[in-house]
Amino acid sequence: MNQPALTTSARTVLRVIAGFLFAAHGWQKFYEFTIPGTQAAFTQMGVPAAQVAAPVVATLELAGGIALILGVLTRVFAVLLAVDMLGALFLVHASAGVFAATGGYELVLLLAAAALAVALVGAGKVSVDKVLFGRASSKLGVLA
Numbered sequence: 392m393n394q395p396a397l398t399t400s401a402r403t404v405l406r407v408i409a410g411f412l413f414a415a416h417g418w419q420k421f422y423e424f425t426i427p428g429t430q431a432a433f434t435q436m437g438v439p440a441a442q443v444a445a446p447v448v449a450t451l452e453l454a455g456g457i458a459l460i461l462g463v464l465t466r467v468f469a470v471l472l473a474v475d476m477l478g479a480l481f482l483v484h485a486s487a488g489v490f491a492a493t494g495g496y497e498l499v500l501l502l503a504a505a506a507l508a509v510a511l512v513g514a515g516k517v518s519v520d521k522v523l524f525g526r527a528s529s530k531l532g533v534l535a
Contacts, residue, residue, distance in 0.1 A: 402515035406459050409505040413472055414456025420449035436483045451475055459509065462518020466533070469510035476503035 420429045426446050433441035433448075452475065455468040476499045484496035491498045513533075514520040524531040 399516045402509075402512055403517045405505060406462060406465065406509050406514060406518070409472075409502065409509060410456045410459025410461075412456070412502060413452045413459065413506075417449050417451070417453025417456055420445065421453060438482055448475060459506075462514035462520050465514035465518060465520050466510050469506045473503050473506035473510060476500070476506060 420426070424432065426449060429445040429449060430441050433445050438444050451468075451471055455472045455475075458464055458468040459472070479499045480496045480503065484494060484499050487494035487496070489495045489497050516525075524533075
């Protein structure tokens with residue numbers, strides 16, 4: 392079995408699916424809940440600086456999710472998205488227990504782990520990062 396091909400496939404699947412889910416949640420905050428609705432929800436949940444946090448989080452999730460899908464500045468966005476999810480876990484979901492059906496942390500923990508895994512392994516061969524930074528002589532090779 393060709394391990395490099397499996398590794399490339401696994402990285403790509405993880406990155407694209409995690410990116411899709413982050414982008415979907417960012418889109419939802421902008422267009423379904425709206426930013427004022429998200430600000431109100433964040434305030435009700437006790438998120439500090441909800442008026443600022445809501446548009447920042449919505450933008451990070453939408454833009455960061457798209458960046459993960461494409462593999463653009465993948466490690467940077469993956470770290471930011473992991474921090475976003477850890478914030479959601481500790482500020483909102485931890486007190487509700489594990490299960491998402493009761494407002495728990497299972498989804499945000501899984502998304503944080505996926506984002507952290509992507510940050511650790513990088514975008515892989517099938518990515519814009521590889522095209523831009525993948526040359527052996529690139530000083531930004533760590534991004535690939």
